[in-house]
Amino acid sequence: MATYEYDCPRCGRFETNQPIGTASESQDCPGCRRPARRVFSAPHLTTVPRQLAAALEREERSGAEPEVVTEVPPGRPQPAPHPVLSRLPRP
Numbered sequence: 001m002a003t004y005e006y007d008c009p010r011c012g013r014f015e016t017n018q019p020i021g022t023a024s025e026s027q028d029c030p031g032c033r034r035p036a037r038r039v040f041s042a043p044h045l046t047t048v049p050r051q052l053a054a055a056l057e058r059e060e061r062s063g064a065e066p067e068v069v070t071e072v073p074p075g076r077p078q079p080a081p082h083p084v085l086s087r088l089p090r091p
């Protein structure tokens with residue numbers, strides 16, 4: 001089911017719930033029974049706090065286009081080499 005919005009020239013806007021793809025161009029107004037035209041409006045999106053939205057966007061972008069670095073960024077401690085690396089054969 002989806003919510004479709006119609007605009008009655010006399011009573012104003014009203015919503016109907018119908019199966020997706022079955023909404024007609026006009027619908028009888030439940031108040032005055034006159035035909036009301038269908039209107040298209042923005043979907044009812046949940047409001048997400050700005051900081052959370054930025055974090056989610058950064059996380060999504062990181063998965064698709066990770067930032068590649070070739071050295072430790074300045075100001076961060078130099079990581080110790082992984083212990084396994086010492087067991088690698090040396091030339």
Ligand SMILES: [Zn+2]
Pocket residue numbers: 008009010011012029030031032033034
């Ligand atoms: Zn009406």
